[in-house]
Amino acid sequence: MLARLSLFAATAALLLGCVAEEQDRTPEPPEHRIPVSIATSLSRPALDLDVEQAEALVAGDIDSWAALTGQDEPLRVVRADDAPDEAIAAVLADDAAIALLPADRTRPTVRPATVGGLDPLDDDYPLTTSSDRPLDAHARVLIGGDVMLGRRVGANLAQRGDLSAVWSGIGDLLAAADATFVNLESTLSTAGPPQQGSDSFGADPGVLSGMRDAGIDVVGLANNHVGDYGTEPMLTTFRLLRDAGFAVVGAGEDLASAREPAIVDAADVRIGFYATDSIGETPAASPDSPGTNRIDAPPRTGPTIDQTALQRARDDITTLATQVDLVIVVPHWGTQYTNVPEPSQREMARAFTDAGADAVVGGHPHWVQGWEQHEDATVVHSLGNLVFDMDFMRETQEGILVEVLATRDQVLGVRPLPYVIDESFTPRPVEGERAAVILELARQASSPPFDGGLP
Incomplete structure (x- = not known):
């Protein structure tokens, strides 16, 4: 019995020694x-x-x-x-x-x-x-403002024989992002009566190839021009964009499709875009007719905000936030030719961020507008024009791209990238004094901390 116990003790000691030696050999966590x-x-x-x-x-x-x-x-x-x-x-x-x-x-x-x-x-x-940890995966998203590829822009492109020429100044910048969004204020068919006279914007469908080459992934249609030539051209526009591989958001064949977000995966970050229209002209989508995802609001579509539609949008955004890492809401709202946001914009922006939006980036005013911070969410009220033929004032030929940097857990940065639209309607990045003028216009109408300067 003693011999057996001695053998057991020796074996146990040997095993414990092996375990200790094995623990000593446990590799250090990677640096x-x-x-x-x-x-x-x-x-x-x-x-x-x-x-x-x-x-x-x-x-x-x-x-x-x-x-x-x-x-x-x-x-x-x-x-x-x-x-x-x-x-x-x-x-x-x-x-x-x-x-x-x-x-x-x-x-x-x-x-x-x-x-x-x-x-x-x-x-x-x-x-x-x-x-003791690696750098978190992060995505770089670019959001561009109003793009109009008809009227004098379209005529200029046709004369140049290059329907993608307007992207020559920023195409590489857009394509380098992990995901890129623009708001398209042009139909891709003019086979119907113009609804807004000379302000009806229809583009050659051939522009889609240049948009793809410029790296554009998501096209917003929640605006007052996608219906410029009536119902059938609007439906054709939806179809041509989807057939060309773009994700479309903010308008659709009925209210359900107009409310659908666009979801893209970029650099291990899942991004959801949601778009609304508060300007009008284009019909509001209904359960059985096409149009935009409308929230009636001052100054264009109602004396007060339609709280039922706003709550519907809040519910959509809250649901979207459970499906993605980053929620970006893109509203079409406000008053043209001013850098000051309407009170209705501020109220809707607060509703969107309370519902789960990480960033709200607006359009329609054709000027850059002020910024706000709502806890962890950033609001950019207007980016200005991106491609347009509004060359009658300096401010309508200036704008910013917004770069959103985000991990799966948080937004790291929201940064303005200023540009100027040249005489051929082509946006080109600017630095120095011209950039400072553009950013100052937005800063003047911004809330803390952006009233001290934009990032």
């Missing part, structure tokens, strides 16, 4: 590199640092803005550690503060500095730190 975002207040100009400045800031060797901008004022560095939202809140409360946080934990309410001209989510961004 990842996470980009470090240097986040500043929107009230400060965009900051581009060289690598030496960025590294000194992270090391704690800089305590004055003089080393970064030449301004002799104290600088406070707030490290996110495990509380990025608190670090961002510190920057919102104190524009002398800078937050250091993982690039996939930033927010639209602060401005990430570039390092060596590179954004924190660019592949070669040089400022990184070790992490």
Whole structure:
């Protein structure tokens, strides 16, 4: 018996030793590199640092803005550690503060500095730190404003013999995004009586090839021009867009189809687009007739907001939020030729974000308009024209693309990309003073924190 016990004890010791040895051999968790975002207040100009400045800031060797901008004022560095939202809140409360946080934990309410001209989510961004987790997958979505490919735009394209020429200035930019949306204010058939006289917009269906080549994925039709030539051309437009491979949102053969969201998968992020129209001219869809997803509202389609239709939209958005990672609502609303949003826009925007929208990006006014922040959701009231022949005032020839950066869990940034529409109706990106003029028009009508500057 003693011999057996001794043998058992020896065997157990040997097994325990093997287990301990095996535990010693357990591999360390892999080390990842996470980009470090240097986040500043929107009230400060965009900051581009060289690598030496960025590294000194992270090391704690800089305590004055003089080393970064030449301004002799104290600088406070707030490290996110495990509380990025608190670090961002510190920057919102104190524009002398800078937050250091993982690039996939930033927010639209602060401005990430570039390092060596590179954004924190660019592949070669040089400022990184070790992490026990990889960088979260993120998608880059571009949203463009009103696109009109008929009237003088269409005549110009026909004269040039290139129906895709209007995209030559920004096509590469659009195509580089993981998903791209535009609002198309043109029918693709004119086989019916014009409903708005010379303001009836019909485009050659051949424009669709250029739109595809420009990387456009989702086409919004919740607007006052998709019905410009009557019912049959409107139905033809729906069919031609879908046959060409576009996702369509905001109008349809009946109310059920007009309410349907467009859902796309981009860079491991599932994105849902939902569109509404509050302008009119195009018929509102009904249970058995085609048209737009209408919410009657001031100033064009009612003295007050149709609360039944607004609640219907809220319910649709809440349902969509359970199906996707990112919800973008694109309303057609407001007053033309002003940068100031209507009270009805603000009320509807609040309803959309309360229902689950992560971003609301509007159109129709033909000027850029102000921005708002509703907790974690950003509202851009109007992007201005993207492609149009309104060359009778400066503001109608200016606009912004909006870039939404998002992971599956949160929106990281909502950024304006300014452009100017040239004499051939082609939008071209701008920087410097011309860009500043465009952004200032939006800033003047924005709410905090965007009243201090846009991202």
